Amino acid sequence: EATGLRFGLGRAALPEEIAAWDVDVRPDGSGLPEGTGNAWDGEALFEDNCASCHGSFAEGVGNWPKLAGGDGTLADEDPLKTVGSYWPYTSTVWDYVHRSMPFGGAQTLSDDDVYAIVAYILYSNDIIDDEFEVSHETLPTIELPNADGFIIDDRAETEYSQWRAEPCMENCKDGVEITMRATVLDVTPDEAVEES
Amino acid sequence: MSTETKGPSRRQFLTSAAALGAGTVAATATQAAGPDPLITELQDWATGLGAGVDEVPYGLPIRFEDDVVRRNVEWLTADTISSINFTPIHALDGTITPQGCAFERHHSGAIELAKSDYRLMINGLVDRPLVFSYEDLERFPREQHVYFCECAANTGMEWAGAQLNGAQFTHGMIHNMEYTGVPLRTLLAEAGLDAAGDFADKWVYVEGADASSNGRSIPMEKAMDDVLVAFKANGEALRKEHGYPVRLVVPGWEGNMWVKWLRRIEVMDGPVESREETSKYTDTLADGTSRKWTWVMDAKSVITSPSPQAPIAHGHGPLVITGMAWSGHGKITRVDVSKDGGITWETARLAAPGTDKALTRFYLDTTWTGEEMLLQSRAMDETGYVQPTKAQLREVRGLNSIYHNNCIQTWHVKANGEAENVEVS
Numbered sequence: 001e002a003t004g005l006r007f008g009l010g011r012a013a014l015p016e017e018i019a020a021w022d023v024d025v026r027p028d029g030s031g032l033p034e035g036t037g038n039a040w041d042g043e044a045l046f047e048d049n050c051a052s053c054h055g056s057f058a059e060g061v062g063n064w065p066k067l068a069g070g071d072g073t074l075a076d077e078d079p080l081k082t083v084g085s086y087w088p089y090t091s092t093v094w095d096y097v098h099r100s101m102p103f104g105g106a107q108t109l110s111d112d113d114v115y116a117i118v119a120y121i122l123y124s125n126d127i128i129d130d131e132f133e134v135s136h137e138t139l140p141t142i143e144l145p146n147a148d149g150f151i152i153d154d155r156a157e158t159e160y161s162q163w164r165a166e167p168c169m170e171n172c173k174d175g176v177e178i179t180m181r182a183t184v185l186d187v188t189p190d191e192a193v194e195e196s
Numbered sequence: 197m198s199t200e201t202k203g204p205s206r207r208q209f210l211t212s213a214a215a216l217g218a219g220t221v222a223a224t225a226t227q228a229a230g231p232d233p234l235i236t237e238l239q240d241w242a243t244g245l246g247a248g249v250d251e252v253p254y255g256l257p258i259r260f261e262d263d264v265v266r267r268n269v270e271w272l273t274a275d276t277i278s279s280i281n282f283t284p285i286h287a288l289d290g291t292i293t294p295q296g297c298a299f300e301r302h303h304s305g306a307i308e309l310a311k312s313d314y315r316l317m318i319n320g321l322v323d324r325p326l327v328f329s330y331e332d333l334e335r336f337p338r339e340q341h342v343y344f345c346e347c348a349a350n351t352g353m354e355w356a357g358a359q360l361n362g363a364q365f366t367h368g369m370i371h372n373m374e375y376t377g378v379p380l381r382t383l384l385a386e387a388g389l390d391a392a393g394d395f396a397d398k399w400v401y402v403e404g405a406d407a408s409s410n411g412r413s414i415p416m417e418k419a420m421d422d423v424l425v426a427f428k429a430n431g432e433a434l435r436k437e438h439g440y441p442v443r444l445v446v447p448g449w450e451g452n453m454w455v456k457w458l459r460r461i462e463v464m465d466g467p468v469e470s471r472e473e474t475s476k477y478t479d480t481l482a483d484g485t486s487r488k489w490t491w492v493m494d495a496k497s498v499i500t501s502p503s504p505q506a507p508i509a510h511g512h513g514p515l516v517i518t519g520m521a522w523s524g525h526g527k528i529t530r531v532d533v534s535k536d537g538g539i540t541w542e543t544a545r546l547a548a549p550g551t552d553k554a555l556t557r558f559y560l561d562t563t564w565t566g567e568e569m570l571l572q573s574r575a576m577d578e579t580g581y582v583q584p585t586k587a588q589l590r591e592v593r594g595l596n597s598i599y600h601n602n603c604i605q606t607w608h609v610k611a612n613g614e615a616e617n618v619e620v621s
Contacts, residue, residue: 006385006386006388007335007336007386009328009332009335009336009386010318010326010327010328010329010332010386010387011326011327012324012325012326012327013317013318013319013325013326013327017317017327018317018319018325021317021459021460022317022319022320022460022462024401024403024411024462024468024470025468026464026466026467026468026469027469053274062274063273063274064274065274074480074484074485074486075482075483075484077595079480079484079596081475081480086475086486087474087475088469088474089469089474091469092469092470092471092474092475095468095470095471096470096471096475099409099411100303100304100407100408100409100471103277103278103304104277104304104407106304106407106408107407149484149485149486150474150478150485150486150487150488151485151486151487151488152487152488152489153487153488153489153490153491153492154487155487155490155492155494158592159494159584159592160579160581163581163582163584163588164579164580164581164582165580165582167532167541167574167576167582168541169532169540169541169542170540170541171539171540172538172539172540172541173538173539173621175539175621176536176537176538176539176570176620176621177620177621178570178608178618178619178620179618179619179620179621180357180358180618180619181358181608181616181617181618182358182359182360182361182504182616182617182618183361183616185357185358185359187269187271187359187360188269188360188361188362188365189267189268189269189270189365
């Protein structure tokens with residue numbers, strides 16, 4: 001055995017068991033089950049299952065996540081990161097909705113329902129029209145606007161190279177001034193100061 | 197109490213005071229105004245009886261310590277289920293975090309999963325897809341290690357400025373425990389990795405049993421290095437909220453990857469690019485592009501006392517400045533402390549030599565005569581990395597990274613001993 005010691009513990013996973021738990025979907029679409037849905041169908045499903053938190057137009061309610069909008073805001077002072085403005089892959093939308101939404105009722109949507117809801121989210125972001133059939137075949141072909149917006153961790157080059165140096169110990173700056181105070185903002189829970 | 201136990205601390209005290217050239221101030225004991233009734237009068241606890249040994253089969257801290265608790269900040273998240281709370285680091289010492297007040301971060305709440313219902317699956321590019329029971333895991337050779345688990349978002353609210361007034365809130369998304377578990381590589385070997393071939397382009401995808409699943413992709417090199425499948429922490433079973441009965445321990449890497457209630461490990465030929473590594477746990481730079489796969493938590497430290505929740509209440513004289521330091525790149529080798537906002541620094545004393553990817557406690561035994569202080573600490577790790585200022589970080593990243601804020605923290609200590617979270621030039 002090239003890969004080391006075996007203890008003979010555990011048992012073979014059965015195909016039905018793997019199928020039940022291995023539901024992850026990758027950017028190339030691998031893992032997607034057969035199915036289809038469009039935004040027209042998805043609108044009603046979204047209204048029934050999602051809109052109470054995410055808004056009828058996926059614009060978000062209160063502090064709940066906004067799923068649409070924010071195009072072109074990523075370099076702004078206050079970026080709005082949504083499926084349309086930020087997410088790189090449609091596979092992630094399908095995978096996450098299928099596995100973990102609705103919040104509190106996860107894994108209750110059928111595969112076709114998930115295709116339709118994903119279609120509605122993409123439609124709300126002006127990425128597809130309301131008749132476009134999102135399926136296991138078409139979903140990986142839909143490119144999201146921020147697909148090229150990510151770089152792999154580059155701290156070794158941009159940060160570590162300059163910060164691995166003997167630090168200053170004396171006369172490190174001419175003076176020092178307080179430029180910001182937390183008590184001005186006053187957003188700390190009261191219990192933090194009631195003690196002691 | 198024997199003189200042996202008093203001796204060293206007395207010597208330590210005098211040495212520290214002399215070294216600071218303030219021996220006369222610090223060593224002068226004050227005179228009592230009169231006899232102390234706590235000494236001269238018979239107290240109840242010295243005459244009556246305490247609690248029996250059968251009263252508390254599993255104890256909680258004494259009621260006088262009831263402020264040493266987790267706290268949440270309501271406005272941070274939409275609800276308390278997919279949310280965060282904070283370890284009371286301002287009140288702790290040493291390095292081991294008591295599990296009962298160690299922070300929690302859930303995405304669909306803390307689930308209850310019995311050992312008898314627990315299953316762990318390994319599938320994908322393995323020779324033999326396997327299912328383990330909890331009992332199976334306890335039969336593999338075990339290891340023990342102490343590691344910190346720091347949320348990627350720890351100090352994240354402080355990117356734009358000084359916001360929350362207390363070390364618990366600015367730095368409390370962290371805990372440090374002694375884990376017992378099985379190396380992930382042992383379980384992968386049991387499933388067989390011949391099918392995986394060259395590890396260089398292989399990944400494992402790990403997910404939890406909860407509704408959020410918290411799936412993350414980990415490169416095979418890390419999976420085969422020091423990742424643990426853990427079932428004990430600080431000597432006992434994991435707490436429910438920390439992943440009972442089994443969690444992943446990913447030393448040095450962001451807390452999100454420490455998947456709780458671990459149910460499945462899949463060997464793959466690429467990353468999944470799941471929600472928790474695309475929408476979340478990616479770090480947006482000033483130009484609008486974002487870093488992904490920023491796994492390691494860089495060297496960081498914070499002074500826990502004095503701090504806003506732990507003001508100086510004892511007046512002038514000897515003062516213990518203490519805090520903690522840690523690095524995802526390895527051991528902490530040194531911590532410097534400044535009392536003047538970074539103009540001058542003195543090297544603090546490490547309570548014990550730094551250990552790999554774990555918290556290290558530091559002390560600076562000093563004398564305080566009521567002067568205002570701008571307290572800072574600056575950690576160094578074994579790679580020579582020096583903890584940066586917030587200005588240095590902002591220069592590279594801008595203000596919207598959200599995660600991985602390991603900047604030097606400043607506390608403004610006022611003449612009355614109160615402390616405030618501030619930023620300085």
